[in-house]
Amino acid sequence: MSGSPTLLDGPIPEQGRPRFDWWREEVLDRFLPLDVTAVDASRFTARISDVTIGDMAVVGIDADPQHVRRGRREVARSEGGDWYLLVQEAGSAVVHAGDRSVEMSPGDVVVLDTAQPYVLDFPAHFRQTCVVIPRAWLDTSTDRRHGAALPRDAPATRAMRDLCQVVARHGPDLPVATSRHLIEAMVDVCRAALTPVSPTSLRESRLQALLHVIGVGSADPGFAPAAAAREMSLSIRYVHELLKPTGRSFGEHVRDVRLDRAVRMLTTPAMGDVTIAEIAYRAGFSDVSTFNRAVHQRYRTTPSAIRSRARTASSTAPHA
Structure with missing residues (x-):
């Protein structure tokens, strides 16, 4: 892994343009092609931050209600597809992926394969952290986990939440070598959480x-x-x-x-x-x-x- 941690944080500027237009651009800049719509674009507020180390990123989102869709058209516009681990920090979310529909509450972690379509609904103001993991870093046996929730109280899931918070909050201030170790530990924990396919649903x-x-x-x-x-x-x-x-x-x-x-x-x-x-x-x-x-x-x-x-x-x- 290479690269220095960076933090992009701050309220969306006005500059004579609709705030939601700025938000959509910020989201698309950090993620793959998506169709993003606001419940109320006229009064929309949000904040986004990211810590990037090499090919991996931890993106924090604090935003008003919205609907996010990655359909087949959006999938076709991008090559490959990373893994997203969604960690719900506050508020709720509903994830529709394949034949799964998962209602997320704070503390829940859901896996998304961005090479496949999915829909995210955020009915109220929420906070969510998205861990972006390159596809090659995880075993292909995890492919069937698209839209799956990690067992909430499993040790690997708890460790994932803790590491995610450390990187998101302190990554920009840590030495590059330390940040790399944290990210590597997060990927190892992610493998442990994903590889054993548990029949226990959320x-x-x-x-x-x-x-x-x-x-x-x-x-x-x-x-x-x-x-x-x-x-x-x-x-x-x-x-x-x-x-x-x-x-x-x-x-x-x-x-x-x-x-x-x-x-x-x-x-x-x-x-x-x-x-x-x-x-x-x-x-x-x-x-x-x-x-x-x-x-x-x-x-x-x-x-x-x-x-x-x-x-x-x-x-x-x-x-x-």
């Missing part, structure tokens, strides 16, 4: 994270979808959408986790002196009546009967 990963949040939050009697949405930086609507494939609603998931927790306590000998009402509260139920109804609905019995059977089974079990 949606599946978020579902598992949501179920974990429900498992922890359900201990609070006041736990509601809004709390889970805040914890995961998602909308309440999207929380409900994530749970649809499970066949159970948010409330049903919460109830079932609380019931499982309560039954474990009812059948634990060491908790034999804890009242039914206290177990209901510790499990996350707001009152003992709601708890009793939930137990009867699932087990067709009462909490006291569950505890009694557990005591009987424990007393009659053979002892070593």
Whole structure:
């Protein structure tokens, strides 16, 4: 890798021309041919910066809502095609690439093959970092990852986000040799994140994270979808959408986790002196009546009967 880090930063100038025209030129200057349109070009504001080292670049974008399209015509106008790693810093984005559609929130990382068409929708003001990696630097086995989201909490993904921030914020002030090492480390991490093709999609990963949040939050009697949405930086609507494939609603998931927790306590000998009402509260139920109804609905019995059977089974079990 060669070349010195450079930073281009500043608000888009007016100079008698529409601001969005300037923005479009700045974007095209740093990226491959694109069709860029603003949601509201008359009041458009944006900021762009880039750190370039050799053939690799880290481009930071802070901009108003817009629609970005790279269709077959734009692809045909450029040779080859780099890899883009999109790191969402703030706001949201929707990526359409091939047969994939991914909704990005802060912390998500999505891979784009610029030799193939794609569409990016930014519905509100956003911040995003784009890591531009020459195609030859990555194994060709990654070709099928176009539009794929990297597993959000995977070590390689976290390392990618951290390295990206270091290069974007400090690259211009670092010695060239240090910047090169950072970029090389980023490419190595990128290979590690891309090469193992994980069947876990972004949606599946978020579902598992949501179920974990429900498992922890359900201990609070006041736990509601809004709390889970805040914890995961998602909308309440999207929380409900994530749970649809499970066949159970948010409330049903919460109830079932609380019931499982309560039954474990009812059948634990060491908790034999804890009242039914206290177990209901510790499990996350707001009152003992709601708890009793939930137990009867699932087990067709009462909490006291569950505890009694557990005591009987424990007393009659053979002892070593």
